[in-house]
Amino acid sequence: MNAQVWQGILIPFAGTSLGAAMVFVLRKKISETLQRILTGFAAGVMVAASFWSLLQPALEGAAGMGTWSFLPAAIGFLAGMGFLLLLDTLVPHMHMDEQPEGPRSGMKRTTKLILAVTLHNIPEGMAVGVVYAGWVSGNSGVSQAAALALALGIALQNFPEGAIVSMPLRANGMSRGRTFLYGVLSGVVEPIASLVTIAAAQAVTSVLPGLLAFAAGAMMYVVVEELIPEMSEGKHSNAGTVAFALGFVLMMVMDVALG
Numbered sequence: 001m002n003a004q005v006w007q008g009i010l011i012p013f014a015g016t017s018l019g020a021a022m023v024f025v026l027r028k029k030i031s032e033t034l035q036r037i038l039t040g041f042a043a044g045v046m047v048a049a050s051f052w053s054l055l056q057p058a059l060e061g062a063a064g065m066g067t068w069s070f071l072p073a074a075i076g077f078l079a080g081m082g083f084l085l086l087l088d089t090l091v092p093h094m095h096m097d098e099q100p101e102g103p104r105s106g107m108k109r110t111t112k113l114i115l116a117v118t119l120h121n122i123p124e125g126m127a128v129g130v131v132y133a134g135w136v137s138g139n140s141g142v143s144q145a146a147a148l149a150l151a152l153g154i155a156l157q158n159f160p161e162g163a164i165v166s167m168p169l170r171a172n173g174m175s176r177g178r179t180f181l182y183g184v185l186s187g188v189v190e191p192i193a194s195l196v197t198i199a200a201a202q203a204v205t206s207v208l209p210g211l212l213a214f215a216a217g218a219m220m221y222v223v224v225e226e227l228i229p230e231m232s233e234g235k236h237s238n239a240g241t242v243a244f245a246l247g248f249v250l251m252m253v254m255d256v257a258l259g
Contacts, residue, residue: 004148009128017162019163020163022166023167023170023176026167030168038243039230041160042247044245048153050220052256054215054216055077057209058073058213059073073209080220081220083214084217084218087119117164117187119222123221124219125189126218127218130197131146132147133198137201149258153250162183162187163183
């Protein structure tokens with residue numbers, strides 16, 4: 001792989017790490033309103049990225065199928081949703097709108113919270129991997145600029161996620177160094193998922209439209225299952241809605257302007 005691909009893979013991971021580093025800057029706890037804003041922004045970025053960076057290229061890549069050009073995107077999207085549903089069911093974790101003080105099993109609260117954000121990062125890593133695979137293949141309609149726009153967009157929404165996983169651990173009395181480390185570790189799965197997806201897409205380039213849609217479906221599962229409920233609960237939920245709109249527009253502008 002060339003340097004541009006490695007750069008694209010590592011940019012989102014850097015976003016998570018910078019977010020985790022907020023434990024060295026902020027106080028011990030993020031306010032509910034700020035967490036709602038950060039979550040809404042992340043959701044907006046992911047929804048926009050799912051369409052402009054993933055579903056649209058998937059539909060364009062299958063245009064040669066004529067009337068049935070929607071099929072790879074439809075099947076891939078549903079498969080991606082199903083994949084995350086399976087992971088969500090099998091992997092014990094804490095949902096993002098739960099408080100760390102109330103675990104539902106004997107597993108340590110720290111591990112459950114890290115697993116929650118780790119699950120979020122899997123589809124994001126897949127999304128970055130598949131768009132770079134599409135750019136490298138040269139026949140998917142994905143440009144280098146569009147792939148970079150997605151990587152930057154994912155990094156932007158990873159920043160609040162890195163803070164959301166680290167700050168509650170700090171509030172529970174964990175040292176800043178350890179909370180930062182756990183936040184960084186929650187993002188390690190992202191470049192790994194990117195590399196696996198790139199390898200799979202390069203091995204079978206004919207299924208690239210389906211893989212693009214698969215990543216979109218997986219990301220949308222996270223948005224609908226986790227992020228939207230969290231940004232909408234409690235008082236002043238409109239703060240999350242406004243942040244969602246800002247994140248959506250920012251990602252749309254980046255993808256259209258750079259793509």
